[in-house]
Amino acid sequence: MSKENNFYITTTLAYTNSDPHLGFAAELIKADVIARWQSLAGKQVVFNTGTDEHGLKIFQQAKAAGLSPRAYCDYYAARFASLKKVLDLSFTNFIRTSDDYHEKAAQEFWRRCAENGDIYKKTYSVKYCVGCELEKTESELVDGRCPLHPNRELELIEEDNYFFRFSKYQQPLLDFYKNHPDFIIPSHRFTEIKNFVAAGLQDFSVSRLKSKMPNGVPVPGDDEQVMYVWFDALVNYISTLGWPNNEENFQAFWPAVQVCGKDNLRQQTAMWPAMLLSAGLPLSRQVLIFGFLTANGQKISKSLGNGVDLFTLVSQYGADALRYYLLTEIPPFEDGDFSEERLIQKYNADLANGLGNLVARVSNLLEKNNIITSLSTDNEAAARYLSKEENLASYQFSRTLQSIWQDITACNEELSARAPWKLTEREAIAAVLRPLAERILIIATRLQPFLPTTAKRLIAQFTQAQIIKGEVLFPRLDAKSKTV
């Protein structure tokens, strides 16, 4: 297999301390559109996602539940894996960072960084709140005190941790950024990270004491330490390809297009590249930084669970409707607000009244007049067609969908203007309807990356010799069916 014909995209891994939420669903769906698009355009695609199962929070929650971290994560890993069906995703790989092959890969990665002199031990002082019985990070503190126990002094605890020589890679990173102007999309995130790196980098800790927090990958050659959770987590992007054992597969697909939320900017575009440089591996191809989603104007909070439930939404409206809403109404790279009311509006206006009704009009007229068509799908032609979607190449999902919907409107206009129901000659009616059926088939072809189920159904329907009306595609919704 030639490398040019391969495409690799990966999302971030979901942290398994709660159910999947809408923001992560949006990330998966956008990655899925890109993956499906590349695949339809003829590429061999690896699409990776999975779960991140190390770290303190999971350790504590597992302990509280009386389970091992792995057993505790089994439930959530299954929930996340089920998104493949629920959201109609095409991911090919689902990695769990507790998988054995991943842990071995993380250790090999660590060794390479260590061999390069980039990992060293240092005494590290952490702030500890006796009230919470927890270590606190600077960002958690208010005026240098624990916001939950402002009357207590924080204790300083010293412990030995391994550190990664991030500072060493400041200039190499800046050089890389300069030579790869499309490395980060959108460009303002690129500006942000360039400023951050240019301001100077501090080495960061990459391990924790096993005695305090055993839920991590053992540090090679040190029984007392485990890797800090995201050091091993980032390695999933290559361990999922079989690195370091399956060098052939790794070479065939790496580097990846990575997608992530804006909270991951530093890890994905500065720390991970520095780690790759240290390990002597090529850097990622591109990183897409998505915005955040709020729900009805409020922050989606995992812990409070005040987000709209993903599984309920899909059972109510279907995966394609949710996909359509998220792709058209939420700007891919900026923050957006999810509103169920808007979802219903879009569903009725575009899916039911627009696409669904057009399909019903044309198929009904074809059936009633016994008109035979002979349309077929030509995969190569479809691939050529899709590869020309320029807006998709720049990740402007809504623009491609807009252009598809312009076609739908145009078909509706044409149908109204030529009013075949007023004609009596069957051939005259057919002359109006056959080209419309063909246009619907093209619309279906173009819809494949976005609304896979709908597209499949339409293609099956419109490649029949005698096209029949069939079931309503998107039944109109009453505003009262809202679940919230």
Next chain:
RNA sequence: CGCGGGAUAGAGCAGUUGGCAGCUCGCCAGGCCCAUAACCUGGAGGUCGUCGGUUCGAAUCCGACUCCCGCAACCA
């Protein structure tokens, strides 16, 4: 002067190199009747956050200001 983003019709958003302010939903009025009370045509609705500048002309360029939102190092 820490970094970055945003402010355009009731709502959600577009506005490439400055040239009569657009799209979708919603709303109103006609038409049509094949279709999922759907479709088609037309209409109402905006001093483009504020102030000042450059220009024949600024939502668009420059300056100042106001208000919102992220990030500010270990929150995967």
